[in-house]
Amino acid sequence: MSSTQQGRRKLAIHRKDERHLQWGTITVVGFIHAGALLALRPDLYSTSGLVLFVVFYLMTGMLGVTLCYHRLLTHRSFQTYKWMEYFLAFCACQALQSGPISWTALHRIHHKEADDEPDPHSPLVSFLWAHMGWLFVDTPGATTYEEYSRFAKDLARDPVQRFLDRYFFVLYVLTAVIIYAAGELYGGLGLSWLVWGVFLRTVALWHGTWLVNSATHLWGYRNYKTDEDSTNNWWVALVSFGEGWHNNHHADQRSARHGQRWFEVDITYGVIRLLGFLGLAWQIMEPRRSVVAKRIDIMVDSEALRLADARAKAAESILHTQTDPTVPVSVPVMASAAEAYERALSSAQEAKEAVEDALRHAAEALRHRKQEAVEKMDLQVRQMLEGAKDLAMAAVEKAKFAAAEAAEFASQASAFAASAKDRAAESARQAAEQSLLLAQEAADAASRAAEEIAVAFKGISRPVISSAL
Numbered sequence: 001m002s003s004t005q006q007g008r009r010k011l012a013i014h015r016k017d018e019r020h021l022q023w024g025t026i027t028v029v030g031f032i033h034a035g036a037l038l039a040l041r042p043d044l045y046s047t048s049g050l051v052l053f054v055v056f057y058l059m060t061g062m063l064g065v066t067l068c069y070h071r072l073l074t075h076r077s078f079q080t081y082k083w084m085e086y087f088l089a090f091c092a093c094q095a096l097q098s099g100p101i102s103w104t105a106l107h108r109i110h111h112k113e114a115d116d117e118p119d120p121h122s123p124l125v126s127f128l129w130a131h132m133g134w135l136f137v138d139t140p141g142a143t144t145y146e147e148y149s150r151f152a153k154d155l156a157r158d159p160v161q162r163f164l165d166r167y168f169f170v171l172y173v174l175t176a177v178i179i180y181a182a183g184e185l186y187g188g189l190g191l192s193w194l195v196w197g198v199f200l201r202t203v204a205l206w207h208g209t210w211l212v213n214s215a216t217h218l219w220g221y222r223n224y225k226t227d228e229d230s231t232n233n234w235w236v237a238l239v240s241f242g243e244g245w246h247n248n249h250h251a252d253q254r255s256a257r258h259g260q261r262w263f264e265v266d267i268t269y270g271v272i273r274l275l276g277f278l279g280l281a282w283q284i285m286e287p288r289r290s291v292v293a294k295r296i297d298i299m300v301d302s303e304a305l306r307l308a309d310a311r312a313k314a315a316e317s318i319l320h321t322q323t324d325p326t327v328p329v330s331v332p333v334m335a336s337a338a339e340a341y342e343r344a345l346s347s348a349q350e351a352k353e354a355v356e357d358a359l360r361h362a363a364e365a366l367r368h369r370k371q372e373a374v375e376k377m378d379l380q381v382r383q384m385l386e387g388a389k390d391l392a393m394a395a396v397e398k399a400k401f402a403a404a405e406a407a408e409f410a411s412q413a414s415a416f417a418a419s420a421k422d423r424a425a426e427s428a429r430q431a432a433e434q435s436l437l438l439a440q441e442a443a444d445a446a447s448r449a450a451e452e453i454a455v456a457f458k459g460i461s462r463p464v465i466s467s468a469l
């Protein structure tokens with residue numbers, strides 16, 4: 001991993017004279033570090049304590065800080081239910097990294113001022129300053145609630161978030177007491193659980209999170225030429241559940257997905273997708289195409305991208321007018337493998353949705369058919385059935401077309417992969433294979449839907465509808 005910044009700039013501490021020591025923070029951070037040192041005592045080790053460490057590290061670090069404070073509250077990378085947001089924010093409070101409003105506000109200031117003097121924690125001052133030094137003094141303009149809540153007005157309007165912001169420390173202490181008491185009841189393991197499940201876990205996550213502020217503005221590689229010094233760093237990504245792909249994140253802050261290249265594993269994004277699958281998250285933001293096109297390993301030139309966009313729009317209008325699936329599909333030529341892959345995926349997705357539509361209509365038709373004897377159907381029921389049939393058939397056609405389109409785009413991506421440079425080839429090939437698979441699935445599903453519809457309408461002939469209507 002090579003550093004990208006030679007002759008790095010230096011920053012002074014912003015408004016240094018106005019910063020007073022935060023004795024409360026210094027005491028608590030010192031005390032908990034001292035508590036964590038007790039983990040060196042072998043007699044305080046227990047397997048159940050280690051399990052608590054892991055469970056709470058995941059709960060507070062991945063679900064709490066990374067998924068909730070950062071991607072949900074600060075950047076609104078996805079939507080979820082209010083109760084879910086509160087539960088996740090509660091988990092984050094257990095990380096003892098300040099309350100939701102304060103955390104969000106400080107991080108928004110970081111993005112606004114990144115690696116300029118007002119940045120609350122730029123390592124261009126010094127590594128230790130960015131890592132933890134800044135926590136022990138005031139941040140001028142964002143120290144009191146009145147000051148910092150101006151940067152998170154959306155959260156400050158919510159009474160539950162205000163409560164969590166005010167009492168996060170109390171909630172942390174209460175949980176620690178409960179963990180200690182539970183350990184004692186479990187078998188005299190109170191102190192062991194406290195040391196491993198609370199102190200050591202808190203300290204480990206602190207440093208994991210702080211590395212995002214320090215290391216990923218110093219060491220690693222860059223996918224994007226952003227106007228600060230953010231980097232992508234695999235070992236920070238590992239301990240912070242994907243937050244180490246920090247240069248990608250600065251390039252496209254709204255995206256729920258920080259890891260972008262095949263080796264940039266982003267566990268938190270996977271969890272968000274899982275929540276989406278379970279119906280607990282929606283409007284999950286993906287990296288913007290116009291941003292990804294500027295990635296150093298892809299670098300589509302902007303004119304080509306503009307033309308591709310225009311062609312994609314034209315292709316969309318074909319999609320909405322095409323009705324006959326036997327007509328061969330012609331798709332515009334994309335400017336890069338990544339672009340072709342993206343189009344293939346979205347077409348496959350469209351096909352999948354159309355198939356689901358078709359299946360729903362077919363099921364509805366079947367239900368009606370059971371309710372009424374076919375011979376005795378009156379005109380109204382027949383019309384309704386015909387309507388459902390038409391909708392279902394249209395959906396199947398759309399699915400077939402979108403699937404064919406996805407396959408075309410996928411083959412384009414594959415062709416790109418074949419001719420691409422080594423570093424891009426592998427990921428593009430994988431992408432192409434994946435979209436081909438999706439397209440195939442969609443096409444199969446479309447055929448199945450068509451069969452279902454045929455069954456549903458067996459024996460029903462088109463009614464004669466009065467032309468006077």
Ligand SMILES: [Zn+2]
Nearest residue numbers: 110114230246
């Ligand atoms: Zn940053």
Ligand SMILES: [Zn+2]
Nearest residue numbers: 107111249253
């Ligand atoms: Zn951020």
